Structure formats: structure tokens, C-alpha cells
Amino acid sequence: MPSRCRLGTTRSPFYSAILLTFLAAGAYSFFGPFWTLPSEFLTGFSAAAGIALINSVGALGGFAGPYMIGAIAMKTGNLYAGPAIAGVPLFISAMLVLLLPKKAGALAKS
Numbered sequence: 254m255p256s257r258c259r260l261g262t263t264r265s266p267f268y269s270a271i272l273l274t275f276l277a278a279g280a281y282s283f284f285g286p287f288w289t290l291p292s293e294f295l296t297g298f299s300a301a302a303g304i305a306l307i308n309s310v311g312a313l314g315g316f317a318g319p320y321m322i323g324a325i326a327m328k329t330g331n332l333y334a335g336p337a338i339a340g341v342p343l344f345i346s347a348m349l350v351l352l353l354p355k356k357a358g359a360l361a362k363s
Contacts, residue, residue: 262333262337263333288304290350290353291303291304291307318339321335321338321339322335322336322338322339323335325338
């Protein structure tokens with residue numbers, strides 16, 4: 254996440270390549286834990302529906318993300334503002350995941 258925000262402020266190609274490397278490592282490191290979350294809290298048909306919803310939102314983000322970065326670039330006239338602003342939803346979603354209870358049974362008790 255910090256590398257994505259810093260990527261919008263650098264002008265050096267070498268520094269950009271280093272930040273993109275860290276960005277790719279961070280972006281792909283969440284896949285394993287991420288796909289276990291729906292089955293941790295949901296079972297059967299609900300788990301399948303939860304995974305389908307996640308895929309649908311991801312597909313929508315695949316369209317909206319580049320569109321948003323392009324719209325920000327056109328509005329500000331700066332190509333570096335888009336990646337920095339696109340990091341904000343990543344930060345918010347990470348904070349929401351940290352609010353999840355440690356055990357799935359904690360949801361059923363509350």
C-alpha cells in the first residue's frame with residue numbers, strides 16, 4: 254500500500270520499478286488468505302454465493318479502476334495522482350478486514 258502511494262510521486266524510472274516490484278508482491282500476497290475468508294464465515298450455498306459476489310465486485314473493479322485513474326488524470330492533468338488516489342480503497346478494505354473477529358464462532362455468539 255505505501256508503495257502504491259509513493260509510486261504517484263516519483264519521477265525516477267529506477268525508483269518506479271522498485272516500487273512496482275513491492276506493489277506486485279503486496280498485491281499477490283493476499284490471495285491465499287483472502288479466498289479462505291468466505292468459507293470461514295459461510296457454508297454450503299452461502300459460501301458459493303459469497304465467492305460469486307466477490308468475483309462480481311472484482312470484475313466491476315477491473316472496469317472501474319482504470320476508468321477512475323483515467324478520469325483523475327484528465328481532471329487533474331497529472332498522471333501521478335491516479336495511482337495514489339486508487340490506493341485509498343485498498344487501505345479502507347484492509348482496515349475493514351482487520352475489524353473481523355479472530356474466530357468464526359465469534360460472529361455467531363454476537
